[in-house]
Amino acid sequence: MEGGVRTTYLRVYAPLRNETYTSLFSLNGAIREKLNEHHEKNFQRKSFSRKERFEGQEKALLKPLPETRYIIKYYTKGKIQSNYHIVLGEDWHFYSVPYRYIGSKVTVIYWTDIVEIYSDNKRIALHKRSYKKHGYTTVAEHRPPNHQHMYDSSLWNPEDYITKAEKYGTATVEYFQKVMDSKLVIDQSYQSCQGLLRLAVLYPDRIENACRRALKGHRFNYMVIKNIIDNKMDLLENDNDRKSQYSIPAHENIRGADEYR
Numbered sequence: 001m002e003g004g005v006r007t008t009y010l011r012v013y014a015p016l017r018n019e020t021y022t023s024l025f026s027l028n029g030a031i032r033e034k035l036n037e038h039h040e041k042n043f044q045r046k047s048f049s050r051k052e053r054f055e056g057q058e059k060a061l062l063k064p065l066p067e068t069r070y071i072i073k074y075y076t077k078g079k080i081q082s083n084y085h086i087v088l089g090e091d092w093h094f095y096s097v098p099y100r101y102i103g104s105k106v107t108v109i110y111w112t113d114i115v116e117i118y119s120d121n122k123r124i125a126l127h128k129r130s131y132k133k134h135g136y137t138t139v140a141e142h143r144p145p146n147h148q149h150m151y152d153s154s155l156w157n158p159e160d161y162i163t164k165a166e167k168y169g170t171a172t173v174e175y176f177q178k179v180m181d182s183k184l185v186i187d188q189s190y191q192s193c194q195g196l197l198r199l200a201v202l203y204p205d206r207i208e209n210a211c212r213r214a215l216k217g218h219r220f221n222y223m224v225i226k227n228i229i230d231n232k233m234d235l236l237e238n239d240n241d242r243k244s245q246y247s248i249p250a251h252e253n254i255r256g257a258d259e260y261r
Helices: 002-016 024-040 050-061 145-152 158-166 170-181 186-202 207-214 222-230 233-245
Strands: 074-079 085-088 093-096 105-110 114-119 122-128
Touching: 002 024, 024 050, 074 085, 085 105, 093 122, 158 170, 158 186, 170 186, 170 207, 186 207, 186 222, 207 222, 207 233, 222 233
Parallel strands: none
Antiparallel strands: 074 105, 085 093, 105 114, 114 122
């Protein structure tokens, strides 16, 4: 290795060190010219050059280069969650596998564009990689039959949820819509909406204020509303509204700015 560096220095760098080049293209051309001279120069005390040896003995033995570039692949382990998804921690994105593998330990192989999931050296899922944090990539065939049935039935119609939300107020409708828009997988958004409807039934007088308060934030899911209701933060919203309704009536005993000049 050190001998090769020394040879390159003497036969490429040294002859060019005092030259001036105005572009990378011209510099590379000069380097290529010196390399060709180096390859065509006979070995010391030999009657052949590096180029002659390569073309006469080695070139015919070379195999074609791969058609695709080498890809660096990454490996990690994981366990299939009860929602038949596994999380890729590097991106914090969830990928589905066939539901029958729930609870299984798997190997995940991934690179720039693809995520593969293996169980006992058998590939059970293949996905295009997504970099959206907390997102879901789900294949319909991976769902359990009951989930697929719910997905296909009218119960999973987004318009039904919006219609039910209208009963409680405009803030509730807007929050339901944001929940649906924030999810990549329809199953995930509808699960949140089902939970929200249960809260609305339990707290019909509070759900609207809870949603109004939650709309001021940046996260839209079931737990946000549940935490607001559990901690009675929606009631604080009511208190502030009531306080804003009170005002001191104007009368002659109130001193104005002129009194303080």
